[in-house]
Amino acid sequence: MSDITVHGSGGAQxxxxxxxxxxxxxxxxxxxxxxxxxxxxxxxxxxxxLLIAPGSLHPxxxxxxxxxxxxxxxxxxxxxxxYDRDIDAVMKRTRARPIPAxxxxxxxxxxxGVVLAVGSVGxxxxxxxWLAAAVLAGSILFxxxxxxxxxxxxxxxxxxIGGAAGAFPPLIGWVAVTGSVDVLPLVLFAIVFMxxxxxxxxxxxxxxxxxxxxxxxxxxxxxxxxxxxxQVVLYTVLLVPLTLVPWIIGFSGPAYGVVAVxxxxxxxxxxxxxxxxxxxxxxxxxxxxxxAKACFRFSITYLFAxxxxxxxxxxxxx
Numbered sequence: 001m002s003d004i005t006v007h008g009s010g011g012a013q014x015x016x017x018x019x020x021x022x023x024x025x026x027x028x029x030x031x032x033x034x035x036x037x038x039x040x041x042x043x044x045x046x047x048x049x050l051l052i053a054p055g056s057l058h059p060x061x062x063x064x065x066x067x068x069x070x071x072x073x074x075x076x077x078x079x080x081x082x083y084d085r086d087i088d089a090v091m092k093r094t095r096a097r098p099i100p101a102x103x104x105x106x107x108x109x110x111x112x113g114v115v116l117a118v119g120s121v122g123x124x125x126x127x128x129x130w131l132a133a134a135v136l137a138g139s140i141l142f143x144x145x146x147x148x149x150x151x152x153x154x155x156x157x158x159x160x161i162g163g164a165a166g167a168f169p170p171l172i173g174w175v176a177v178t179g180s181v182d183v184l185p186l187v188l189f190a191i192v193f194m195x196x197x198x199x200x201x202x203x204x205x206x207x208x209x210x211x212x213x214x215x216x217x218x219x220x221x222x223x224x225x226x227x228x229x230x231q232v233v234l235y236t237v238l239l240v241p242l243t244l245v246p247w248i249i250g251f252s253g254p255a256y257g258v259v260a261v262x263x264x265x266x267x268x269x270x271x272x273x274x275x276x277x278x279x280x281x282x283x284x285x286x287x288x289x290x291x292a293k294a295c296f297r298f299s300i301t302y303l304f305a306x307x308x309x310x311x312x313x314x315x316x317x318x
Contacts, residue, residue: 001087003072004218005100005277006182007305009199016144021115024116026132028097029098029103029104030104032097032250033074033075033077033078033081033098033104033109033112033113034073034075034077034078034082035073035077035081036074037089038073039073039074039077040131041166041300041303041304042069042070042166042169043066043070043073044067044307045169045170045173045174045192045307045309046065046066046069046133046170046172046173046305047066047190047244048170048172048173048188048310048311049169049171049172049174049188050062050065050066050173050174050175051173051174051311051314051315052088052177052184052310052311052314052315053173053174053177053178053185054175054177054178054299055177055178055195056177057128057176059176060156060170061127061128062176063123063168064123064124064128065126065127065128065132065172066173066274067107067120067123068124068127068136069120069124069125069136069169069172069173071116071117071119071120071123072116072120072121072124072136072139072140073139073169073210074116074117075113075114075115075120075140076111076113076117076139076140076143076144076165077118078108078109078110078116079109079113079114079117079144079148080111081097081098081099081109081149081227082099082106082109082110082113082154083148084148085097085099085100085106087153087214087215087216087242090213090214091210091211091213091214092208092210093207096170106136114124114290117137117140118124120124120140121133121136122253123138124136124176128175128176128177128179129175129176129179129183131175131179131180132172132175132179133175134173134177135168135172135175135181136168136172137263139165139168139169139172140222142162142168142179143162143166145163145166146161146164146165147161147162148163148213148300152216152218153196153216154216154217155217155221156217156218156219156221157220158217158218159196159197159200159201159204159219160196160276162190162195162196162316163192163193163194163195163196163200164189164193166192166196167189167190167192167193168189168299169195170185170188170192170307171185171186171188171189171194173185174188174291179249183216183249184246184249184251187242187245187249188307188310190242191239191242191243191244191306193233194238194239194242195239195299195302195303197231197235198231198232198233198235198236198239198267198271198295198299199218199296199299199300199303201220201228201231201232201235202232202274202292202293202295202296202299202304203229203292203296204218204219204220205220205225205228205274205285205289205292206285206288206289206292206293208220208221208225220229220251223308224283225279225280225282225284226279226282228283229274229275229279229283230275230279232271232274232275232292232295233272233274233275236267236268236271237268239264239267240260240265240267240268243260243263243264243306244257244260244261246310248262251311251314252310252314252317253316253317255309255312255313255316256312256313256314257308259305259306260309260314261307263302263305263306263309266298266302267295267298267299267302270291270294270295270298270299271295273291273294273295274291274292274295276291277289277291277292
């Protein structure tokens with residue numbers, strides 16, 4: 001059987017045997033294209049937006065809205081994997097993904113993503129309202145076009161600007177219920193937006209060799225580890241006061257405020273540990289980036305707990 005060469009969007013080539021495509025992909029591979037680990041936070045934050053919004057949806061329509069957010073995020077992930085198949089093939093943590101590993105053909109993955117994207121937007125419009133559908137469509141386009149195709153390979157600010165893509169779900173959940181855009185969901189959008197850089201840059205501190213090998217200009221590759229550590233601290237400092245805005249504007253009660261302060265203090269502690277990690281003159285960790293890994297793990301817990309506290313506080317006040 002002759003070899004097929006997959007051409008990635010960046011020009012690199014990843015050869016594989018065509019025989020691996022026939023019957024090789026399984027259900028798990030098609031699920032993997034949706035980036036299920038990312039989906040959990042997307043679905044959760046979308047659910048929070050839906051729960052705290054004034055008004056209500058019929059349970060069937062509410063489930064439909066969450067399904068649409070799930071499918072849309074998965075569609076964006078699949079199209080991202082299609083476009084990034086060249087760099088995924090040379091990065092250790094991504095080269096086993098279904099497309100670079102040859103278990104799913106690139107064109108099939110693209111079609112899969114496009115069908116899910118169109119279907120999720122159409123269903124959202126029919127089940128809730130067309131403003132929610134429009135915001136959902138905007139989130140897909142932002143992640144695929146602005147982040148994946150434009151920013152990721154061109155600027156170390158890719159995560160800062162591209163972070164908006166992951167900040168859409170609570171806004172979408174809110175609009176699905178209310179049919180309007182209000183101050184509180186924009187605040188939640190801003191919180192997730194500001195959370196993304198310290199979350200991802202903590203990861204990139206120990207994954208920078210992968211990005212360097214793939215030619216992706218992540219901050220540690222372009223500006224070095226020391227500057228990345230400084231930015232982790234800076235964005236965390238900016239994030240924590242922002243999380244208090246729901247309390248300040250009277251949307252939530254003091255219980256949420258206390259939780260936000262405690263979680264924020266812990267996040268700052270982790271960020272400071274990243275900054276003060278034992279390191280060489282260039283800022284490269286001498287401890288295997290243990291503080292950065294701990295900061296990354298905590299950042300996930302942080303956002304889950306913060307949004308959960310807001311929802312519980314709001315539901316108790318209602």
